[in-house]
Amino acid sequence: MNLTLKIWRQENPQAKGRFEKYDVKDISSDASFLEMLDILNEQLIHEGGDPVAFDHDCREGICGACSLYINGRPHGPDTGITVCQMHMRNFRDGSTITIEPWRAKAFPVIKDLMVDRFAFDKIIQAGGYISVNAGSAPDANVIPIPKENAETAMDAAACIGCGACVAACKNASAMLFVSARVSQFAVLPQGKIEAAKRAKSMVAAMDEMGFGNCTNTYACEAECPKNISVSHIARMNREFFIAKVTDSAKK
């Protein structure tokens, strides 16, 4: 296939970015999208140009590093997968593809298509864990957990922290990301103990890091490569509500 690429180029966080056009030729439709970018980069190096910087590592949809906004959609046209899992057969020969970084205040551009997602770690630090230390755990089968709950927890835990939900949201809200973690622990007996407190502190951290509010447009769910459901947001809101009620009762 022959393609025209319109790619966002930005030297560094301070620089003003711009789109640049590139042509790539004879790309196999069996190549992955990132392999197509590898080919472009080899070409650019040979021509004495600067290769395009983009984040990636596992290239199998699990590390959450890849983060490209393609033709107006996070992770591109196919659903339920990350861009590293997408193959060129999803595009038509001769077409033009626009590639941008995630755009959100809380994810500043580092270079070209790479953004800084440190804010996600900050949110997790605010309470996205169960507070137990190594060495103190009881036998794993002491507390049976209904299969259904374990499955729900796993559905939520499948989040790869890529940030597509934020990129898809017109408010750049991180609600889906936050709720997935809150929900995973809220349905497990081990995590239930801190559930309300966790919801409250993680939401506070989210606000602090500059993410927007959730206005229920559900673009996040539609673009999530792991199909994380917005039902987790509802569960988080419940925990959040409990925390608020307990707080005011204490007062």
Add this chain to the structure above:
Amino acid sequence: MIKLDSKVPEGPIADKWNNYKSSQDLVNPANKRKLDIIIVGTGLAGAAAAASLGEMGFKVKIFGIHDSPRRAHSIAAQGGINAAKNYPNDGDSIYRLFYDTVKGGDYRAREGNVYRLAEVSNNIIDQCVARGVPFARDYGGLLANRSFGGALVSRTFYARGQTGQQLLLGAYGALMKEISRGSVEMYPRREMLDLVMIDGRARGIITRHLNTGEIERHSAHAVVMATGGYGNVFFLSTYAMNSNGSSAWQCYKKGAAFANPCFTQIHPTCIPVHGDYQSKLTLMSESLRNDGRIWVPKKKEDAQKIQKGELRPTEIPEEDRDYYLERRYPAFGNLVPRDVASRAAKERCDAGYGVGSTGLAVYLDFEEAIQRLGKNTIEARYGNLFQMYEKIVDDNPYETPMMIYPAVHYTMGGTWVDYELQTTIPGLFSAGEANFSDHGANRLGASALMQGLSDGYFVLPYTIQNYLADQINVPRFKTDLPEFEKSEKEVRERINTLLNIKGNKTVDTFHKELGKIMWEYVGMERNAEGLKKAIEEIKTIREDFWKDVKIPGEPFNVNPELEKALRVSDYLEMGELMALDALERKESCGGHFREEYQTDEGEALRNDEDFTFVSVWEFKGKDKKPELHKEPLSFEFIEVKQRSYK
């Protein structure tokens, strides 16, 4: 001259670890705060160690290449983690897990270490559940198990096809908890480029900030390398793109001996190579062999027609299929260990029975399982893997058998460590895939996650404490010492030299050339002639690299080509050591198969008389031949046998 002392404690095998723990030295809580520990790597081993040491009260600094610890390569592990819980009541025990691991490693691992691994395996599961890891469960609400290769019991715990992800997120949560408590400091997007030694001990590292290119110095009382395996020497592998063995190599050059470099694992079930633009290979979890049956056509004509696209696998009748693993190994069938399964696939393809357009693939077929269990059950078990396969290959594995072929997957070799996971450099520890310790010549499935968490959660917290006990009066190190100065200068010179070559060939070009040689001569089957050839050819590529590599951009700012070049320059040396080690080991064992040493039936033929030892290589200087030391292995608690899975 290095001294090899494995420091395995005295006593019966089941008491060794307890004996160690009850007689080790401890550090009091007030003193722990005064002791700094650097941990390089945020995978299972690194994250678990950092969290645990932080919980104990040490001051920990953790470094990783990624923007977040959660992106470490461990995240990609699919199938599961072993433990000797014996929940299914099928006869498992700590001894049996120990036995299977030693046997699976073809009797080339240290008994004491492996027993400890089996012993703490159960604590790992408890710990993970307490941290909210959503393992698969049965309808009664208790934990479920599946089987993995090389075992006759079901001892593998799993979280769908994302076990590594869930275990890492568990350890990552604990790490985040410690960061917010202030005991651990995280240094993301830092690549270690050198180890700093003061008076013969490891006391710090030099890193490059991958966003700004800044070269930084960090000091500590002890350093842990949890930097993963070096399989990317082969270019194509199932490793993440950024996985590398460079830090182990930097430490090797500073005196940390390297053990068994030639022991690499080639995993039997990966998606076959499809084009020369290919950047990596995708693993299809070993768990698929629980239900999938592996076969090729019985008739060569059929195989040829399939290769040309004139025949489909579904058109080949049952009697014309050769389920070669079930045929050759009736006891273990499709669940033979990885080395055996990989070689058997290669044997069939080399003989002309391979499928796919290249003839370098075999089938993994779920038809019988779907008939027996129903499509829903298969989907529940392997749905995400089937989806992954379909996205890559554009073929539906519920209807046509998957095509698979072996690929480089894991390195059993690594930095040499003693029982305390300490390297030959005092104060330098190595954990997880980065060390050589537990898997001998072949690792069993679901045992790497177990080892990473064992090292990080349960071993290092004790052994590092033992090391630090006499360091409580050593004040924090300043980074303006001459040792730091010198290391930083060397790192800067190396970067500048690379950038100033301004040659004609890209880094990937060299990496691919190296990878081809490694796969051809140091891959699934090796022989003396090929290995000698590999050594010569690697030398030539290396010389060419230092003359003709082209790296665009500047040392400051984001520069992925520079990052790759630094790593490839190390691979070009490591590859040679791997070939040399393979040449010296004149026997076949586990993942190391020498054509010259095989049984009449084509099975690996060990030479216990002459090779029951760990090969430990000591760096002797640039362009000098490294020196081979031998750590003899003795088996007191297991009878050494010809490994048989028939």
